[in-house]
């Protein structure tokens with residue numbers, strides 16, 4: 001039975017573990033051993049990880065894989081990917097190689113604007129609010145100067161602040177809708193600090209504004225926060241080649257391209273398919289976002305919101321054949337950083353960024369978009385030709401064998417056996433049982 005506890009966060013790490021294992025596990029020694037097995041021997045490194053979050057009891061490993069041969073705007077990259085799902089890295093590598101031989105990926109950053117809001121309530125006349133806003137607008141900039149001056153020196157800062165009325169949707173609800181350029185930083189702290197300063201300026205100036213009645217002076221700030229919806233922080237990735245160049249073993253290029261385009265069109269009009277199609281894109285995107293120390297939840301939320309921009313959830317990628325040329329592309333919003341946050345703290349993140357030639361945030365946007373497009377290409381290629389299970393199960397074989405604690409010899413025998421046999425979970429289980437009963 002679960003118990004509640006007060007003061008848990010104040011306990012030492014070992015006391016926290018004692019409480020957890022005594023409360024939840026019958027075999028306390030075993031639970032403790034497993035938790036400690038994942039600690040790093042290097043105490044400083046362990047402390048670094050302990051301090052990333054709160055109440056840390058151990059580390060949760062994800063494999064870090066690499067996908068080489070990505071040719072992006074004529075420059076070669078090996079892309080680091082942190083992900084638990086088998087076959088994603090293999091698919092990325094295959095797609096990279098495929099397109100390396102056909103001109104590679106072409107990418108372009110379309111825009112880099114980030115957005116944040118002060119959400120507030122105002123009970124009064126909108127025209128008066130607008131006049132007030134226009135009169136104090138320069139103060140938003142001047143009073144945030146101590147926060148913005150360094151960013152401005154580097155060429156970024158506050159781009160604009162607008163007053164927006166939302167009263168048609170919610171009584172008395174207005175926003176300061178602010179736009180920012182945060183350069184190589186993801187910018188969450190910068191934006192939120194600016195917004196909180198805007199909120200202070202707004203409230204203080206309202207109290208002192210002579211044009212307001214007593215009621216109007218009482219502006220109520222509900223919250224100040226950046227938005228993870230960044231439709232103006234947009235990057236485009238594309239591949240294209242003559243349809244004939246798509247001819248592969250047993251597959252005619254034209255037939256392949258036509259079926260591929262059809263598969264994308266289905267994801268454009270059918271939400272059930274679009275969600276899975278986009279999930280495949282996110283397999284690539286999240287893995288690189290994680291490996292480079294960025295916030296994959298923010299990216300996920302922003303990208304999926306963007307997928308609904310037409311009013312219905314739809315495919316993020318598009319494809320066409322025109323004058324014998326196949327093109328496949330995607331435009332997605334990606335607010336990424338290559339400085340600040342984990343990027344300067346996590347040794348593996350530093351390594352990942354070095355592997356990517358120390359990219360700027362703009363370069364990272366392009367690399368991440370390519371990883372998404374490549375993943376989508378690989379998935380659609382399998383789905384429209386052999387079916388997904390052939391490759392997927394092959395990669396999954398090791399997971400099943402590990403589940404059964406197969407020895408190296410058993411792994412070798414069974415990997416060979418399944419080169420010529422249809423691979424399903426139950427077939428692998430019977431094969432292990434057979435092998436063991438014959439020994």
Ligand code: MEV
Nearest residue numbers: 276277279280379380388
């Ligand atoms: C599996 O993680 C991703 C796919 O389902 C994507 C897709 O269907 O396009 C293979």
